[in-house]
Amino acid sequence: MHDGRLAGLLAIDAVLIAIAAWLVLAVLSLFLLRRRTAVARAIFPLAAVAGLLLGAAALWGLAGGAETAVLAIGLPGLPFHLRLDGLAALFLALLGFAGAGVSLYTGGYVRADDATPPGLFAFGYLLFLASMAMVLLAADAYVFMVMWEVMALSSFFLVIANHHSEETRSAGFLYLLIAHLGAIAILLCFGVLAGKTGDYGFADMAHRQLTPFWASAAFLLALLGFGAKAGVLPLHVWLPEAHPAAPSPVSALMSSLMLKTAIYGLLRVSLDLLHQPQWWWGALLLALGLATALYGVVFSAVQTDMKRLLAYSSIENIGLIVAGIGLSMVFRAYGMNALAALALTAALYQAASHAFFKSLLFLVTGSVLHATGQRNLGHLGGLIRTMPWVAWLGFVGVLASAGLPPLSGFVSEWLLLQSFLFTPGLPNGFLNMLIPVVAAVIALVAALAGYAMVKFFGVIFLGRPREASLAQAHDAGIMERTALVWLAAVSVALGLAPNIVIQALDPVTRALVGAGLGPTVAQQGWWLLAPISVERASYGPAVFLAGVLAASLLAALLVRRLYHGHLRRAPPWDCGHPWQSARMQDSAEGLGQPIRQIFEPFFRMRRELPDPFDTQPRYHVEIEDRFWLGLYLPVARAVDFVARQAGRLQQGRIAVYLLYSFATLLVLLLLVRR
Amino acid sequence: MNYFGLLAQSFAVLLALLLAPLLKGWVDLWRAWLQNRSAPSLLQPYRVLHKLFWKESVVADAASPLFRLAPYAVFGCMLLACAIVPTLSTDLPFAPVADAIALAGLFALARVFMSLAAMDIGTAFGSLGARREMLLGFLAEPALLMVLFNASLITGSTSLATIVETLGHQQFAIHPSLAVAGVAFTLVWLAENARIPVDNPATHLELTMIHEALLLEYSGRHLALMEWAASLKMFAYACIGVALFFPWGVAQAQSPAGMLPALPVLLFKLALGGVALALIETFSAKMRLFRVPEFLATAFLLAVIGLLVHALLGS
Known part of the structure; x- marks a missing residue:
């Protein structure tokens, strides 16, 4: 079993079967466009089963060695190269098991009166799952980028599932924009890694020796690209917009799994393809991460x-x-x-x-x-x-x-x-x-x-x-x-x-x-975690839980035995204040108040405080991200400005455009002459 | 794990259960003396607990099961904390289950239960208390961790038993980082146990109360458990302080007989610590709540400075 083979079936085959099942279900759901019951009772539970299969297959692959496969789809002469190694298997296992839970939930969640018909929603949802799995399986930059784009687009349509609301549409647009900025950076990163050879296989990239300069360039591009997807600091702004806009199962998938594909990409590039990290890369990641x-x-x-x-x-x-x-x-x-x-x-x-x-x-x-x-x-x-x-x-x-x-x-x-x-x-x-x-x-x-x-x-x-x-x-x-x-x-x-x-x-x-920590950890029983040695540090969560539970239960039991278990229900006391209402509890703003006060420089705050003479007092506080004002709005204004200047070229008369063509031709001729 | 180990462990836990209210009584006694009041009996906390256990529990109509669960959970957490901290011996079976970081996590777990229980009824004071408690917590918890890390960096371990063994049996050496951390720890100790510059355990003054606001809706056995848990927490904190800064005299034995010589030493150190606490409380005045974050930020930064001092001087 440890060579990953069971009756001639490889783990990667099982993974591909699960992905194929998702795709088949996706196509089926297109025929069930407005049949909510069928989609909810059949498509999503079956997708959950496929997810469990994927997770189990990935776990099986995690124990075995790396496996490769070639799928005869893609461009002529350029088939899909896939590879299942430990890193991919780990993230696939997460995708399978967490995805199974989310899929089952979605079966109970979809409503017939949503803005997107259930069948169409299921189609996007399953395509999203399958494309994430394919991103993790990709063994060359070509498959990776194609699937990365499918992932970005399918998740975009899922984010704007409730497209009747203006807020949702603009959140979706912001998400798409940052996703594509990131995709460009990733594409450039693969370009640097491939160099002049034009070979985009990950195995070849890993063997190539890059000069420290180009290695750092590739790393920084990967950080930009995957950082934009993961939500690393200056590129995090799409997350708090897109997650509330999307339906909850989609938020769950994006937050718990799609962000992880970005982490996977970062690991793949910076520790696998660029196998000799420089210390300042790590320091940069550390500072950015914190x-x-x-x-x-x-x-x-x-x-x-x-x-x-x-x-x-x-x-x-x-x-x-x-x-x-x-x-x-x-x-x-x-x-x-x-x-x-x-x-x-x-x-x-x-x-x-x-x-x-x-x-x-x-x-x-x-x-x-x-x-x-x-x-x-x-x-x-x-x-x-x-x-x-x-x-x-x-x-x-x-x-x-x-x-x-x-x-x-x-x-x-x-x-x-x-x-x-x-x-x-x-x-x-x-x-x-x-x-x-x-x-x-x-x-x-x-x-x-x-x-x-x-x-x-x-x-x-x-x-x-x-x-x-x-x-x-x-x-x-x-x-x-x-x-x-x-x-x-x-x-x-x-x-x-x-x-x-x-x-x-x-x-x-x-x-x-x-x-790896495996051998060290295995020296202790399953219940005691000691990654270096017991003298240095150890933690036994199961015994910990048992200790707390035993102490609590014993206390409960002893109190009943030694004293009594009498209990009386009464109105809340609250220091004797009468006329309490639900409005007197802390609101969400109230609970955030100490944080707002202590970390004041982090926020841009707009507050509307009630006047003593207001007949209808109102408290309103709005908190904004400083990055919007400091980074995004200036960039947006600059882009706007450039676009307006470029717009001057467009006069809308055919003669002018002919003139442009003519001028371009002249310039080109001039260049060629030299 | 042998039977002697289990026996020694139960002995240590029982001792903590019994000594914790006594420590509270001792501090109250000294506070009264220092303030020229006639003091309550040393055994008063036991009487209070006994009285509360006999009383009927009155629970608000709207209380959810979480409200009734919380006292037991908090009590269990604090008892486990007392089992982890090396009081008499460093060689106890429970010691490897949780190290210094897990200990801080255990206090955080108890705090989350208490705060959620306080929010459960939906009264104004309950949620106010929960907010203040979590505010204290998120400042005090990292400060405590940093203090513990100071000791970890010196001894190369986060296991409390190893820390005590290394610090207690090495050649006498002055660690400047530990001195700074000691000050930080004292500040955290005051804040975490609702003592005077931060909170006043003796009043129900709505503008200032933190810990009492959390317990407002509790009565009878639930209140008794919460009070007992609070004194267990004070005991555990005192023992951490003793373990980090005065680690001498803790036995390495696994048998109750071997642990006995450590008992008078522990009692002596705790008695001194209690008097020191009463002195601090007498000399200082209650702070405004808005000043508390500064107070705790000082503790946090002092502990971080301790780490820096260690890095600059050591290695």
Whole structure:
């Protein structure tokens, strides 16, 4: 089984079968354009099954060696070259398993009265899934770019699924624009990597020796291109616009999986194709990643729209992943492979856990949105009473996202902090001194993530309903519930059995940085994680959970036995204040107030405070991203200006255009003469 | 894991359970003496707990299961924290389960449960308390981590047991970074345990309360558990301080008999720490809430400066 062969079938064949199943379902759904029941009950559950198959096949491929395949489609003489290695298999596994959960949920989510007919939506959705899988399988730049574009376009149409709203259309446009800026950079990056040979296979690129200058150029282009897709700092602006605009399952896919394909691309180019990283590449990634993480989490804590809050939280997570990759590259550049493996494992772990808890949270917002029609936190509250399933499963996602033990978010945070702490011995004195200090930023980000998540959960599910209509909110249906349970269960499992996960990650880090944590980790039982040695650091999440649970249960039991279990219900006390109303709770703005005050320089704030004499007092605060004003609007104005100047050339008279042609011809002739 | 280890572990946990209210009583006693008041009995916290456990729990109509779950979860977290921190021995079976980072995570978990429970009823004071508690938390948690990292960088480990062993059994050496971190830790200790410059455990003044606002809706056994958890947290913090800055005299033994000599040493150190806490509380005045972020940012930056000092002087 370890050569990846089972009855003559390779893992890559199984992966391709699953992708083909998605494509067949996509075509089928075009025939079921307005048949909601058929699409919801058949297409999406079958897509989930295909997703599980894909995930299982990828896991099987992860254990075996690299496999290649050639598909006889594409241009004449230029077929699709595909390759399944450890890195691709890991991200395919995430795509399969998280995608299965999201697909099952979508079956319960689609409505017949959406702006896009269910069949068309399913077509775009499945094409999106299949193109992401093909991006991960691509073995040359040609397949990669074609599939990258299919991915960008299909997700664009999914973002604007609700195209009746002006806001959605402009969000979609911004997304398309930045996606294409990124695609150009990636194309140029592959051009640099291929050089003059014109061979765009990844295997050839990896063998080519580039001068340090061109290697750095390729790296920077890759950073720009994949950074734009992942949402790394100055190119993050599309995320908080596109995620709230898209339907919730699409937000879940984009945030938890599509951003990961960008991370995959970054890893593929900077650690696989460019196999000799320079230390400043890593330092640059580290700085960008930390800035992104801090920026994302601070903004997420002040949002008032639940999906924007999650979108900013995704930016934060991407920042942490990029920081981990950066640290790993620094170690790799100095030949410290074991530490590079530790940092890379932390980054990959973060990517894996984010894929599941963020899909879970986005789907939770989808259920809330369907049940209440509200995205604004100011109109929600108290939903734990009417939607207990969604609330409690969301609670798991919130704990994981806040990086709290014993869930999955904490393991990656723990590994990341460990790799930051054990930097002594770097030959670069400056880095040696700074990197442990930089761990302070990670600690701050983790703590702020907790703040944002308490706000998210507390305002939506706890307290009193802020609107009377919320009392009629209904819980999610059975398909949605099953999907949420699946995603929550994987989040818990990823948190409780880190050793098994890290052993699965071992071939990936071994291929990328030449070392792995597998053997070290395997020395302990499955329950104790000790990436270096027990004396240095260890963490046993399962025992941890058992300890907390045992202590809590014992306390509950003893209190009942020794005393009594009497309980009386009464109106809330609240220091004896009478006439309490739901309006007296903290609003989402109120909960963001300390963050706004402490991190004031981050924001551009417009506040409307009530006057003492107002008969109808109104408080309104608007928070804007400084990057809009400082970076995007000037660029937009410059483009606008250039376009207007170019517009002067267009007079609309045929004689003038003939004149242009004539002049061009003359100039060309002049050039040729020389 | 052998039976002696388990026995020693249970002994350490039981000791924490019993000593935690005593430490609170001790601090209250000294505070009263220093302020020229007649002091309550040293055993007053036990009496309060006993009284609360006997009382009926009154729960708000709208409370969700989360509200009733939270006291047990918080209590469980704090008990586990006390089991992890090396109090008497560094060789306990639970020690490898969580290191310094997981310990900070454990405190964060308890904080999230408390804040969510406070928001659950939907009263004005509850959400106010939750907001303030999370504000304190997101500043204090990184500061605590940075303090712990100072010790980790010196000892090359984040395992608390290894830190204590290395610091306690090495040649006497002065670590300037630990001195800076010690100041930072004191500030975090005050903030995290709702002590005076940050919060006042004795009042329900709506403008200033933080910790009490979280507990407003609790009564009876739930309140008792929350109070007990708070004193366990103070005990755990005191033990962390002792472990990091005064690590001498902690046994390496796994048997209760071997741990016994460490007990008087621990009691002595905790007693001194309690008096110091009472002194600080007597000398300082309650800060305005808006000043608290500055206070904690100072702690955070001091700890980071400690790391820098270590990097500059060490290696």
